Amino acid sequence: MERILRGLAADRDLTKRYRRVKRAAADGRSAELYELGLRLAAHSVDAWQFDHMLDFLRRELATTPAGDNAATAVKLLYATNTDPRTLRSMAAWLAAAQPLEALLPLLVVEEEDGAAAELSACLTHELVIRHPRIGEADEARERARRMAAAGHPLAALPLHLLEIEQDLLLDGVAPPFGPSSDRTPRRRTAAPRAEEVTTPADAELIASAVANWANESNGCFEARVFDLPEPATPDAELLDALGLQALEGDGEISVRQAAPATVMRVLFAAASTGGAYGGGRGGAYGRLLAWRSLAGLTGAAAADEVDRVAVRADECTWVLFDAGTQWFFEVAWDLGVATLRPGGRTVAVLAATDTD
Numbered sequence: 001m002e003r004i005l006r007g008l009a010a011d012r013d014l015t016k017r018y019r020r021v022k023r024a025a026a027d028g029r030s031a032e033l034y035e036l037g038l039r040l041a042a043h044s045v046d047a048w049q050f051d052h053m054l055d056f057l058r059r060e061l062a063t064t065p066a067g068d069n070a071a072t073a074v075k076l077l078y079a080t081n082t083d084p085r086t087l088r089s090m091a092a093w094l095a096a097a098q099p100l101e102a103l104l105p106l107l108v109v110e111e112e113d114g115a116a117a118e119l120s121a122c123l124t125h126e127l128v129i130r131h132p133r134i135g136e137a138d139e140a141r142e143r144a145r146r147m148a149a150a151g152h153p154l155a156a157l158p159l160h161l162l163e164i165e166q167d168l169l170l171d172g173v174a175p176p177f178g179p180s181s182d183r184t185p186r187r188r189t190a191a192p193r194a195e196e197v198t199t200p201a202d203a204e205l206i207a208s209a210v211a212n213w214a215n216e217s218n219g220c221f222e223a224r225v226f227d228l229p230e231p232a233t234p235d236a237e238l239l240d241a242l243g244l245q246a247l248e249g250d251g252e253i254s255v256r257q258a259a260p261a262t263v264m265r266v267l268f269a270a271a272s273t274g275g276a277y278g279g280g281r282g283g284a285y286g287r288l289l290a291w292r293s294l295a296g297l298t299g300a301a302a303a304d305e306v307d308r309v310a311v312r313a314d315e316c317t318w319v320l321f322d323a324g325t326q327w328f329f330e331v332a333w334d335l336g337v338a339t340l341r342p343g344g345r346t347v348a349v350l351a352a353t354d355t356d
Helices: 015-028 030-042 048-063 069-080 086-097 102-106 114-130 136-148 200-209 212-217 236-241 262-274 281-297 307-313
Strands: 220-227 253-258 317-323 333-340 346-352
Touching: 015 030, 015 048, 030 048, 048 069, 048 086, 069 086, 069 102, 069 114, 069 253, 086 102, 086 114, 086 281, 102 114, 102 136, 114 136, 114 281, 200 212, 200 220, 200 281, 200 346, 212 220, 212 346, 236 253, 253 262, 253 307, 262 281, 262 307, 262 317, 262 333, 281 307, 281 333, 281 346
Parallel strands: none
Antiparallel strands: 220 346, 253 317, 317 333, 333 346
16 A cells, blocks of 8 residues: 555556555455545645545445445545535445445444435435335335435435336436437427416426536526417427527427436436536436426426326326527537426426536
């Protein structure tokens, strides 16, 4: 470990030092890596190399299933960085790489506030996404009970995936949104005149999955609700009639029908992976934010249980859309979701775009 520290501040290529950390993690030498992590943290203000090495070390411990690496990764995290974003990342790394037997003990902690409780909450729901039967574990049920008692936001999520969530995309999979290659010219035919009925609460709830595209990156979004004078079909003509900012001006449009599960997959990817900058919210909070957006789009209340929201989603008609207008950046983060609620006379829309 001394060789990793020696001359670190002057080194512009950390590759060899990274390799030594990887070997130590693979060998299960977690105690040595913990001490190294503390020393790196103590010097993190001296040069960028110390921060980079510490970040790499934490991730290697979390993603290498050997010895007690998982518990040590968490211990080191508490000692060096309890930023919410880092906690969420740690939970995702652990859930993706470590065996359940190494993770279940981390779900029940003595402290019911602060970093330990937050990491346990995130880890529980990262595991729900990856392990369908995790809800049968005593540790997961106990964590859920404690989260509910504490009023934790993630307590709104069940310890199992609903049918609409079976296709959620995780770690390293390309997100299911972006500019389309199969757009068609817009016909601009007459369509029923729409009356906007969006409230601030509607807009905030609908935009839950993409809010950080604007707040932490270069993006923007549009979240709106309209009443129609008569039942309609969710197609390009109807979208054009709504006066959306996203569709102003010229530009071909892509509108395609979508199942509720496809919409949930798009919303989850938008929330969990995030936009161009700022990072996403991870699997646990990404799932929660996707459900909130789905609730807003379907007209459900923010406090409605997800089972009720799922039923409403099945009753709606959904399309995904994007366009070659100036509003969309057409880089990689173009997203459009519209739903016609039951009865065919209320349409809700979420559009978002971001760029690097």
